[in-house]
Amino acid sequence: MLVTLTASTLSNGPAGAQSAANVPTLSTVEALTSSLPAPSPPAELVSPPHHDAQDVLRASATSDEVSRSMPRATFRTDTGGTVQCSGVVPDIGTNGHVPDESLCDLWQKPYRDRADAVVTLTKLNDAHTAKFGEPMCLTSGYRTLEEQAALRRKEPGLAAPAGLSNHGWGLAVDFCKETYTGIHGTWLRANAATYDWDNPAWARRGGSGPYEPWHWEYETGVNALVAAGLEK
Numbered sequence: 258m259l260v261t262l263t264a265s266t267l268s269n270g271p272a273g274a275q276s277a278a279n280v281p282t283l284s285t286v287e288a289l290t291s292s293l294p295a296p297s298p299p300a301e302l303v304s305p306p307h308h309d310a311q312d313v314l315r316a317s318a319t320s321d322e323v324s325r326s327m328p329r330a331t332f333r334t335d336t337g338g339t340v341q342c343s344g345v346v347p348d349i350g351t352n353g354h355v356p357d358e359s360l361c362d363l364w365q366k367p368y369r370d371r372a373d374a375v376v377t378l379t380k381l382n383d384a385h386t387a388k389f390g391e392p393m394c395l396t397s398g399y400r401t402l403e404e405q406a407a408l409r410r411k412e413p414g415l416a417a418p419a420g421l422s423n424h425g426w427g428l429a430v431d432f433c434k435e436t437y438t439g440i441h442g443t444w445l446r447a448n449a450a451t452y453d454w455d456n457p458a459w460a461r462r463g464g465s466g467p468y469e470p471w472h473w474e475y476e477t478g479v480n481a482l483v484a485a486g487l488e489k
């Protein structure tokens with residue numbers, strides 16, 4: 258299946274991408290410091306680090322001037338690296354088997370998502386950082402089929418059956434409690450739609466699915482799957 262999902266603003270993305278084996282960083286444990294009364298995702302919903310080689314586009318040879326001229330998909334990671342994501346999705350793959358070339362790292366290791374979702378979520382994160390002086394905190398992104406199945410075994414009431422989660426398409430993230438509650442959560446709910454991200458109706462209080470205020474999805478990507486008959 259060859260599906261090209263290329264935003265016009267991304268057409269001049271970096272072509273000389275170099276693949277580098279990336280050593281996963283064990284970091285970014287959810288900081289549960291908020292005292293606000295909201296549920297936090299079970300520990301089992303926190304994705305393990307990926308041990309596959311990741312396409313991390315290091316920009317060590319890129320000057321700041323060049324970086325500023327790049328598409329808005331160049332960003333710093335929590336470990337000080339720079340990621341460039343073209344936003345181009347040459348192949349959406351199948352649920353839980355999205356090819357590496359269609360994925361990008363998110364700003365917080367070890368999480369990844371589909372490239373177009375990463376580009377727009379990065380814009381939302383930039384706006385959050387401009388407002389609060391810190392990035393949004395993540396606990397999950399893309400999940401392979403194997404990771405979905407393992408999660409389902411641990412949390413049958415919460416995790417979707419393997420192959421049915423939008424995490425498997427690289428179109429969802431889970432946020433830390435500190436990001437989806439309090440003033441950050443209020444800001445998130447007010448601003449995410451501008452960047453086409455949403456806490457879907459099923460995941461809201463009173464929705465048709467489990468109450469998951471931490472679970473957010475890239476709407477354009479999900480709607481395209483539905484239109485293509487690849488999802489309910």
Ligand SMILES: [Zn+2]
Pocket residue numbers: 397424429430431471472473
């Ligand atoms: Zn989720």
